Amino acid sequence: MSDVTAPTVPETVAPAARRFAEASQWTLIFRRFRRHKLAYASLFVVLGIYLVALLAEFVAPFSPDSYNARFTYGPPQTLKFFGTDAAGETHFMYVNGHRMSFDPVALKRTFVVDEKSVHPVVFFAKGEPYKLLGLIPWDRHLIGPGDPSQPMYLWGADRLGRDVLSRTIHGARISMSIGLVGVAISLFLGLLLGGISGYYGGWIDEVVQRCIDFLKSIPTIPLWMGLAAAVPANLDPLLVYLWIIIILSLIGWTDLARVVRGRFLSLRTEDFVLAARLDGCSRQRVIWRHMVPSFTSHIVASVTLAIPSMILAETALSFLGIGLKEPVVSWGVLLKDAQSILALTTAPWLLAPGAAVVVAVLALNFLGDGIRDAADPYA
Amino acid sequence: MLRYMLRRLVYTLGTLAAVSVVAFLVIQLPPGDFLTSFSAKFAEQGGSLDTDSLTALKLRYGLDQPWYVQYWLWISGILFRGDFGESFEWNKPVSELMWDRFGLTVLLSGITLVVTWLVALPIGIYSAVRRYSWLDYVVTFLGFLGLAIPSFLLALALMYVFSRYFGMSVSGLFSPAYVNAPWSLAKIGDLAMHLWLPVFVLSTHGTAALIRVMRANLIDELYKPYVQTARANGLGEAELLFKYPVRVALNPFISTIGWVLPNLVSGAIVTSVVMSLPTAGPLLLSALLAQDMYLAGSFILMLSVLTVIGTLISDLLLAWLDPRVRYA
Numbered sequence: 080m081s082d083v084t085a086p087t088v089p090e091t092v093a094p095a096a097r098r099f100a101e102a103s104q105w106t107l108i109f110r111r112f113r114r115h116k117l118a119y120a121s122l123f124v125v126l127g128i129y130l131v132a133l134l135a136e137f138v139a140p141f142s143p144d145s146y147n148a149r150f151t152y153g154p155p156q157t158l159k160f161f162g163t164d165a166a167g168e169t170h171f172m173y174v175n176g177h178r179m180s181f182d183p184v185a186l187k188r189t190f191v192v193d194e195k196s197v198h199p200v201v202f203f204a205k206g207e208p209y210k211l212l213g214l215i216p217w218d219r220h221l222i223g224p225g226d227p228s229q230p231m232y233l234w235g236a237d238r239l240g241r242d243v244l245s246r247t248i249h250g251a252r253i254s255m256s257i258g259l260v261g262v263a264i265s266l267f268l269g270l271l272l273g274g275i276s277g278y279y280g281g282w283i284d285e286v287v288q289r290c291i292d293f294l295k296s297i298p299t300i301p302l303w304m305g306l307a308a309a310v311p312a313n314l315d316p317l318l319v320y321l322w323i324i325i326i327l328s329l330i331g332w333t334d335l336a337r338v339v340r341g342r343f344l345s346l347r348t349e350d351f352v353l354a355a356r357l358d359g360c361s362r363q364r365v366i367w368r369h370m371v372p373s374f375t376s377h378i379v380a381s382v383t384l385a386i387p388s389m390i391l392a393e394t395a396l397s398f399l400g401i402g403l404k405e406p407v408v409s410w411g412v413l414l415k416d417a418q419s420i421l422a423l424t425t426a427p428w429l430l431a432p433g434a435a436v437v438v439a440v441l442a443l444n445f446l447g448d449g450i451r452d453a454a455d456p457y458a
Numbered sequence: 459m460l461r462y463m464l465r466r467l468v469y470t471l472g473t474l475a476a477v478s479v480v481a482f483l484v485i486q487l488p489p490g491d492f493l494t495s496f497s498a499k500f501a502e503q504g505g506s507l508d509t510d511s512l513t514a515l516k517l518r519y520g521l522d523q524p525w526y527v528q529y530w531l532w533i534s535g536i537l538f539r540g541d542f543g544e545s546f547e548w549n550k551p552v553s554e555l556m557w558d559r560f561g562l563t564v565l566l567s568g569i570t571l572v573v574t575w576l577v578a579l580p581i582g583i584y585s586a587v588r589r590y591s592w593l594d595y596v597v598t599f600l601g602f603l604g605l606a607i608p609s610f611l612l613a614l615a616l617m618y619v620f621s622r623y624f625g626m627s628v629s630g631l632f633s634p635a636y637v638n639a640p641w642s643l644a645k646i647g648d649l650a651m652h653l654w655l656p657v658f659v660l661s662t663h664g665t666a667a668l669i670r671v672m673r674a675n676l677i678d679e680l681y682k683p684y685v686q687t688a689r690a691n692g693l694g695e696a697e698l699l700f701k702y703p704v705r706v707a708l709n710p711f712i713s714t715i716g717w718v719l720p721n722l723v724s725g726a727i728v729t730s731v732v733m734s735l736p737t738a739g740p741l742l743l744s745a746l747l748a749q750d751m752y753l754a755g756s757f758i759l760m761l762s763v764l765t766v767i768g769t770l771i772s773d774l775l776l777a778w779l780d781p782r783v784r785y786a
Contacts (some may be wrong), residue, residue, distance in 0.1 A: 083670070085746065287467075293476050296766050300724035300757045302480070303605060307747035309487035313504060391608050395728050399743055414611070423618045430618070433611040440606040 098414075108376055111453040118449020136209040139245035140223040140231055143408045145207065146239045152426045153177060153236035154190050155243075164197035169454040172200040174224075174231055187379035196345050199225035235451065237416055246408055247432045255439065256394045257324055260385035264328040265389075266382055271337025277343025278366070291333045299330050300395065307341040307401040316407045327392050330372035331385060338381045342374040376454040385448035387440040395438055411434050462777050477762040482529045485755035508767075525549045535660075536759075546746065548775050552756045555741065560760055563737040567722050567764075571656050574664040574718070579711075582672025583704060589677065597669060603668030609725045611733045613659045620655075631734070646776030657731055668711065675707035709780050715772035720765045728741075 089456075102110070131138050156174040163169050176196035180189050204223030211217050224231040236245035276287035306326045310319055311445035335338050346352055347370075356370045393433025396402030398418070405412060410432045416422060518531075535541035543550035585594040633648050679685070680703050690696050730739030740758050745754040 084463050156466040178558060226769055290471075292469075294472050296473055296720065296763045296769055297477060297480065298723040298727075298765050300727050302484075304742065304746055305481075305484035305754060305758050306487070308749070309484070357687070387606070394608060395610065399728060401743075401746065414614075417614060418566060420617055420621060423614060426620070427618055430611070432607075433614070436608065436611070437603075437606050441602060444602060457612060 101136060104372070104376075108450075108453050115449040115452060117445050121286040121442040121445035121449070124438070125446055128251060128414045128439055128442070131248060132255045134211065135249045135252050137211055137217070137219070138221045139242075139248040140204070140220050140233075141205065141210065141242045141245040142207050143246045143249040144406065145245075146232055146241045147236070149179070150177075150230055150232065150236045150240040150241050151188070151238060153230070154426075155428050158190075158200065158233060162197045163170050164199070170197065170199035172198075172223070174200055183231065185344075193456055198229045198231065200231060201225045219378055234431045235426060237413075237426070237429060238422070243413070243428055243431050246413055247410070247435050250408045250410045250432060251409060251435065251439075252414050253320070253403065254393060254436070256410070257320070257327070257409070258299075258389040258443075261324045261327045261363055261389040261393075261401065262382050262385050264324065265331035265335055265385060266378075268332035269379075271334030272332070273339030274343060277340035277347075280344075281322055285341075287336070291336060294330055294333050299392070302330070303327070303392065303396055303400055306398065307396055316403070319403060320407065323396065325394060332384060333390060334408060335378070335381055338377060339374075342377055343370065344371065346370050375423065376450070380451035380454050381446055383443060383450055387443040387447075390436065390443075400411055407444060459777065463774060466770060466777075468772050472767050473693040474763060477531055477766060478759055479529065481755045481759035481762065482532060485532075486525065488529075492577075501512055510753055515661045536756075542756040545745070545750050545753040547748045547750035547753065552753050555591065555753065556738075556760065557757055559736060559738050559741055560757075562735070563723070563726060563739075563761070565718070566653070566656060566660070566730075566735070567718055567726055568738055569653065570660045570664070570722055571715070571718065574661045574668060576663065579666035583676060583699075584667045584706075585669070586673045586676035586680065587699065598673075601666040601669050604662040604711035608661070608728075610660055610728045610732045611727050612662060613656075616659065616770060617733065634680055656729060656733055656735055659733075660722065660725055663725060664722060668718070670782065672707060672711055675709075676703060679706050679741060709776060712772055712779060713778045715768060715775075719768040719772075725762050752759065 136142070143263065154177070156177070159173055159175070161169060162173040164173070176193045177190040178193045179192065181187075182189055200222065202222055203219045204225060204227070205218055206220045207221050208216060208218040208318055230236075230242075232242055232244070234242070234247065235245055237246070272287050272290075277286045300437055303326055307323060310322045314322070331409075351373075352365060352369055353458075356366050360369070393402055393409065394414065395409035397404070397409055398414050400415060403409050403412050412431070414434040414436075417426075417433075422429060460662055523531075532543065535543065540553055542556065543557055544550075545552050548555055581597055585591075588594055605765045632645070632652060682703075685698065688702060689695075693701075726737060727742060728737035729735070730737045731743055733739060738761060741755040742754060742761075743750075745757065
């Protein structure tokens with residue numbers, strides 16, 4: 080509706096009220112959204128996570144597959160500031176090296192922090208070469224060890240001596256994009272079926288609604304498990320990824336369809352829709368120029384709230400070993416390593432990707448809530 | 459009321475039929491028929507199946523028939539003879555393997571549902587009535603956290619904490635001494651000792667969700683004119699609260715059982731795998747991984763039936779509580 084020339088507001092109206100009356104719908108929504116501090120902050124957290132996911136190769140100190148068998152289950156190193164190394168040089172950031180000792184009785188390796196060894200950590204460190212965004216070849220990493228031959232495990236190492244931090248950052252790409260792509264497919268189905276159901280009503284509506292009721296009454300995880308287990312094990316990882324997304328969207332569209340249908344039903348009887356119809360607008364124009372713009376904000380809110388459940392679902396499936404599998408790196412795949420209590424007691428830092436899941440899901444939930452509250456600026 | 463009940467019943471029967479078709483499709487999904495994998499498994503163990511028993515199996519499941527005949531053979535066996543088929547992984551009838559685990563799943567989900575309600579109801583009411591009090595903020599924050607933490611992650615974290623700091627193993631539902639023991643009072647006591655942690659893990663998500671629902675519903679009701687009227691007529695605050703707005707706010711609360719239950723069953727599966735609880739979860743997972751399809755399909759079927767019936771009960775309960783639903 081923003082391109083419709085607004086009726087001029089009389090000069091006598093107070094400035095504050097004028098600001099409200101003259102602003103477009105989206106300006107009003109954004110103003111209201113910004114008042115919701117937590118949601119506004121979450122917006123930046125979410126954007127940050129997606130940016131990290133996009134530039135994973137640059138942000139992560141190492142590639143997800145680079146390993147060092149000497150540091151199997153190596154504990155996290157603390158990042159320290161202003162230290163002097165053996166040569167008397169002072170470094171802004173550094174980590175202490177670890178001394179390993181082998182316990183012949185318990186057949187276990189123990190790591191002891193070696194306060195004397197100082198390994199500098201620098202920004203834009205030279206490391207493994209990669210292609211930024213798959214295009215630009217580069218070898219700098221946002222943060223990394225000053226001496227590329229030295230290991231740096233800020234979040235510890237897994238059972239093959241791979242860096243958990245790097246793997247979590249690389250995992251963000253798959254986990255976060257599953258949310259986006261899955262929601263995009265769900266949205267397409269939801270808009271299509273929800274729109275048809277809400278606009279035509281009658282028996283079509285009844286059929287679609289019964290379908291939704293039915294899909295919602297099946298416990299999702301067993302169904303997903305059954306479907307995911309049928310995905311052939313030797314399939315290309317990219318195809319598995321697509322399959323998993325499709326399986327998740329199979330249920331995901333129902334919520335969005337409900338929202339769309341509800342909006343269509345309540346708007347159908349609104350005065351402005353009636354007015355448009357009486358003005359002789361075609362059915363297409365009534366839908367696309369009058370009805371859709373007035374519920375887009377609600378759809379955006381529902382979509383934002385649907386992303387975290389997709390992320391959680393993928394995590395759960397991969398965690399069980401029937402979703403994505405190695406060598407694909409997603410948060411669920413990473414958490415699978417933490418499944419046994421034995422691995423957990425040796426290396427509790429394997430739960431770190433879980434923290435990433437919680438932060439991402441929390442931020443998306445706050446963001447979605449904020450948008451939903453702001454969705455109707457005239458209320 | 460009778461008409462409404464009948465209509466709901468017909469819907470439920472339809473849903474159950476559809477659920478059974480889906481469960482059957484899941485059985486059929488893996489490439490190749492399961493007889494091939496069965497004889498392969500048999501050959502792996504050193505034996506080989508003679509053609510007679512192969513044809514017997516083929517006949518029993520109608521493998522040379524179109525899928526709807528196979529479906530009918532399968533579903534009629536379940537309905538009329540309680541025969542869920544054979545588990546090839548275990549070489550036992552599925553029904554023998556399933557009921558114990560299924561019973562514990564129902565028990566676990568049931569207790570969790572009750573706990574969820576008992577916790578969420580008072581907290582939801584409190585944080586609606588004392589809106590923006592510090593306790594309301596704490597509860598809201600915890601609620602968001604409860605929604606964001608996947609239950610299996612919570613289970614993992616708790617297992618780590620318990621084993622690291624208290625030297626306790628908290629997996630399973632029974633102490634080793636009772637695992638294979640027949641049911642007795644001592645075994646039930648042992649179960650109760652083990653049950654609280656899984657119940658805690660499973661109820662966090664639902665509790666967090668229901669507190670939010672209850673709070674939002676009650677806030678909508680609290681400022682309506684009828685509350686003012688009641689207050690003006692001199693009704694005490696507590697009596698007023700529980701007699702009117704809480705009752706109205708309860709409606710959506712009850713109708714949410716319909717989706718709390720599927721979520722609960724789903725969460726219970728992943729959590730059971732992590733905590734190695736002897737419920738449906740671990741067996742379903744191993745059945746799916748081994749492509750032991752009759753076992754897996756039966757679990758999916760029964761878990762879905764459980765939630766569909768739970769939804770029916772919540773619908774009827776809602777109709778009984780709220781006359782408006784009956785005549786809608």
